[in-house]
Amino acid sequence: MKKYFTKEMAIGLVTIISLLVLYFGFNFLKGINIFKPTNHYYVKMENVTELQKSSPVYIDGFKIGLVNEIHYMYDNPGTIIVQISLDKSMKVQTGSYAELTSGFTTGASLKLVLNKYVSSYCSVGDTIEGHAKPGLMDMVSEDLVPQLKQMLPRIDTILYGIQQITNHPALSESLNHIAKASANLEITTKQLNGMLANDVPAIMGNFKTISSDLAVFSSGLKEVDLQVTLKKVDETMNNMQQITMQMNNKESSLGLLMNDRKLYDNLNSTANNASLLLEDLRKNPKRYVHFSVF
Numbered sequence: 001m002k003k004y005f006t007k008e009m010a011i012g013l014v015t016i017i018s019l020l021v022l023y024f025g026f027n028f029l030k031g032i033n034i035f036k037p038t039n040h041y042y043v044k045m046e047n048v049t050e051l052q053k054s055s056p057v058y059i060d061g062f063k064i065g066l067v068n069e070i071h072y073m074y075d076n077p078g079t080i081i082v083q084i085s086l087d088k089s090m091k092v093q094t095g096s097y098a099e100l101t102s103g104f105t106t107g108a109s110l111k112l113v114l115n116k117y118v119s120s121y122c123s124v125g126d127t128i129e130g131h132a133k134p135g136l137m138d139m140v141s142e143d144l145v146p147q148l149k150q151m152l153p154r155i156d157t158i159l160y161g162i163q164q165i166t167n168h169p170a171l172s173e174s175l176n177h178i179a180k181a182s183a184n185l186e187i188t189t190k191q192l193n194g195m196l197a198n199d200v201p202a203i204m205g206n207f208k209t210i211s212s213d214l215a216v217f218s219s220g221l222k223e224v225d226l227q228v229t230l231k232k233v234d235e236t237m238n239n240m241q242q243i244t245m246q247m248n249n250k251e252s253s254l255g256l257l258m259n260d261r262k263l264y265d266n267l268n269s270t271a272n273n274a275s276l277l278l279e280d281l282r283k284n285p286k287r288y289v290h291f292s293v294f
Contacts, residue, residue, distance in 0.1 A: 038065065038085040041122065043098045043110065045080045045130035050108035051100060057084050059112045064090050067110065082130065084110065092122045100132040 048070060057065040065086035073079040086092070095115035102108040110130075122128065165171060280287070 039088055039090070039124045040068065040083060040085050041092065041125065042127040043082040043084060043130040044127050045082060045098075045100065045132065046078055047132045048080050048082060048100065048108075049132070050102050051082070051110070052108070055107065055109050057086065057098075057110045057112060059090075059114065064112070081127075082110070086112075092126075092128065093118050094120045094122055096122070096128060098128055098130040100130065 051067065051070065053067055053070065055067040056063050057067065065084050067082055068085050069083040071081045071083075073081060082098075084098075092112070093115045095118055097113055099111045099113055100108060101111050111133075112128075
């Protein structure tokens with residue numbers, strides 16, 4: 001029986017299948033679907049930073065194609081031609097343009113901006129104008145860098161002032177004073193802790209003794225017959241009132257003695273006479289005392 005497939009033919013067939021699988025797999029990894037019909041257009045640009053083959057092409061955030069080739073026009077410096085493939089059903093109006101955008105994670109891509117105000121369309125293979133949209137770093141370099149340049153003299157002045165303050169002797173003295181104050185505070189805290197540990201318990205013991213004495217005194221006050229005491233005080237006050245009334249009454253003996261003017265004058269005159277008599281007795285004792293000498 002004749003064999004139609006020899007060993008060499010089988011090896012060649014496996015090799016061809018492997019190459020086809022590798023080709024289709026490589027294009028699949030790049031996002032290229034070779035079975036999907038596409039139209040090719042060219043984009044004329046001046047800068048294609050970070051743009052690579054197989055970079056996506058978007059319209060309104062939807063992926064409609066890929067970048068196929070990137071060529072630098074050596075005969076026209078500053079011009080770069082980018083070949084893109086778009087879905088066959090995608091039509092590009094005349095006046096549309098492509099915008100180069102870049103991100104931190106997605107890399108560079110082309111954004112197709114359609115001119116929706118016309119009804120005419122570009123032919124397949126036509127060239128579309130391209131622009132590079134300023135990236136984040138470009139905006140930073142354009143907006144922030146000039147402001148930083150203006151701020152640098154002020155920052156330098158501020159840093160110089162800070163340096164003058166840090167090098168001033170008063171700052172070192174203040175730090176030394178703060179350190180001494182902290183050390184004194186630590187010593188005071190230790191003394192306060194010692195006082196709380198030694199003196200406060202004794203003071204609390206004294207307070208406890210005083211509280212006990214007050215409790216005993218209060219219990220003693222409870223035992224005192226307050227009614228009897230008040231009755232005695234009332235009787236004493238009545239007696240004092242009667243004595244006062246008798247002293248003010250001119251009919252009583254004590255009242256006469258206290259209020260009689262004549263009695264006062266007589267007593268005063270008698271006292272004066274007695275004083276004169278004693279004075280005369282001191283000066284003339286022989287007038288009143290006789291001595292006989294035998």
